[in-house]
Amino acid sequence: MKTKKYRIGMVILAVCLAGTFAVVVFAGLTDKQQSLTEIKALYVFVQGLTEDAEKVGLTKEIIQKDVEERLRQEGIRIVSEEEGLRLAGKVVLYVNVNAHKRTRTPAYVYHVDLGILQEVSLVRAPEIRTMSITWNKGRLGHCPSKVLVKSVQETVGFLMDRFGEDYRAANPPENVL
Numbered sequence: 001m002k003t004k005k006y007r008i009g010m011v012i013l014a015v016c017l018a019g020t021f022a023v024v025v026f027a028g029l030t031d032k033q034q035s036l037t038e039i040k041a042l043y044v045f046v047q048g049l050t051e052d053a054e055k056v057g058l059t060k061e062i063i064q065k066d067v068e069e070r071l072r073q074e075g076i077r078i079v080s081e082e083e084g085l086r087l088a089g090k091v092v093l094y095v096n097v098n099a100h101k102r103t104r105t106p107a108y109v110y111h112v113d114l115g116i117l118q119e120v121s122l123v124r125a126p127e128i129r130t131m132s133i134t135w136n137k138g139r140l141g142h143c144p145s146k147v148l149v150k151s152v153q154e155t156v157g158f159l160m161d162r163f164g165e166d167y168r169a170a171n172p173p174e175n176v177l
Contacts, residue, residue, distance in 0.1 A: 029170055035116065035134035036170040041077035042091040042116075043084030044068055053099040053108070057149045063095055066153055070160040074167055089118040090131065093163075097152060106145040110152055113138040114159040137162050 046060045068078045099110035115136030122128045137159050143151040
């Protein structure tokens with residue numbers, strides 16, 4: 001009987017500590033990280049590619065595939081635009097790739113911006129809702145034309161790694177104990 005009470009007491013203690021741990025973890029997050037909490041599905045939108053970049057093989061489809069693969073590894077479901085508009089918060093992960101060919105050398109200067117866009121409401125008037133960027137990272141690069149695709153893919157991968165870190169911080173595994 002005493003052993004049973006001890007086990008029950010330990011379970012209660014463990015549950016309380018787990019709850020305290022979750023509150024402490026959440027309190028230590030940045031606003032950007034907190035904005036990723038409870039995102040289970042989202043729509044991916046890739047934009048900004050120029051004709052010059054597409055001529056050397058950098059396409060929207062390549063970037064989209066890379067990003068969606070990384071999201072699936074995080075356990076995030078990819079949805080269509082139509083389904084995304086029905087999700088709570090209408091969450092969109094956007095990837096903006098601007099790559100510009102240099103005029104005097106066979107090289108590109110590029111910038112990749114990755115962000116979460118979602119519906120938010122005003123504190124002073126919660127009935128007013130708008131779309132806002134709640135998380136973003138960007139990176140500037142320069143490379144020879146022949147490695148543009150690889151360089152941009154690596155940059156997108158780097159930014160997706162940062163997203164993954166923040167996403168996991170905001171959504172820790174449920175089995176903490």
